[in-house]
Amino acid sequence: MPDVKEITIDKEIDARGSFCPGPLMELIRGMKALQVGGVLAVLSSDPGSAKDIPAWIQKAKHEFIGVFPEQGYNRFVARKTH
Amino acid sequence: MEDRMSIIVFSGTVDKLMAASILATGGAAMGLEVEVFLTTWGLEAFRKDGYKTNMKVSKDFEEYGPVMMEQMMAKKVPSWMENFKSAIEVGDVKIYACSMTMELFDMKLADLEPIVTDVTGVATFVERAKEGRFTLFI
Numbered sequence: 001m002p003d004v005k006e007i008t009i010d011k012e013i014d015a016r017g018s019f020c021p022g023p024l025m026e027l028i029r030g031m032k033a034l035q036v037g038g039v040l041a042v043l044s045s046d047p048g049s050a051k052d053i054p055a056w057i058q059k060a061k062h063e064f065i066g067v068f069p070e071q072g073y074n075r076f077v078a079r080k081t082h
Numbered sequence: 083m084e085d086r087m088s089i090i091v092f093s094g095t096v097d098k099l100m101a102a103s104i105l106a107t108g109g110a111a112m113g114l115e116v117e118v119f120l121t122t123w124g125l126e127a128f129r130k131d132g133y134k135t136n137m138k139v140s141k142d143f144e145e146y147g148p149v150m151m152e153q154m155m156a157k158k159v160p161s162w163m164e165n166f167k168s169a170i171e172v173g174d175v176k177i178y179a180c181s182m183t184m185e186l187f188d189m190k191l192a193d194l195e196p197i198v199t200d201v202t203g204v205a206t207f208v209e210r211a212k213e214g215r216f217t218l219f220i
């Protein structure tokens with residue numbers, strides 16, 4: 001997994017404090033609005049996101065760049081591929 | 083077989099409506115077609131603006147009701163109605179009202195929340211659910 005500092009993030013959505021499936025919904029909305037090739041980050045403190053977000057990205061066939069743990073939350077980073 | 087999940091919502095208490103709405107959202111997010119069949123108390127809960135004052139919880143967990151409502155408000159948990167709306171926004175979700183309940187409660191489609199798009203009979207719902215992946219009764 002690359003260092004998060006080396007990734008250019010086009011848009012970051014703060015979904016901390018939002019409950020399952022809130023952060024996933026934010027990610028889906030964010031992906032819809034993003035241009036193809038763009039990189040989206042979503043911040044989530046919901047433990048469900050750790051499995052739900054990568055599962056959705058795989059299902060939707062986007063590129064999952066990684067999950068980067070921060071203090072009390074995770075930063076999920078993905079690239080829109082189509 | 084079609085990639086569809088079917089949900090029969092019979093209950094009209096907030097705890098169960100919450101579970102149904104989150105499952106519908108998950109299904110929609112994962113690209114399943116979602117069909118919701120509202121019957122009896124589940125349909126009653128979809129009367130226009132009814133969700134705003136509905137504070138009912140399951141009888142067997144009644145004592146948790148006030149605490150649950152308090153926590154949901156304090157943690158700004160979206161209402162079950164908001165969840166159904168986001169499910170519709172991200173996926174293919176249809177919400178049907180049971181024709182028999184409509185008749186029993188003297189309801190018209192116009193009396194219901196606008197996210198309820200059509201009235202259907204049980205036979206039609208079952209026929210479609212048969213072709214889907216799984217069906218939940220809540």
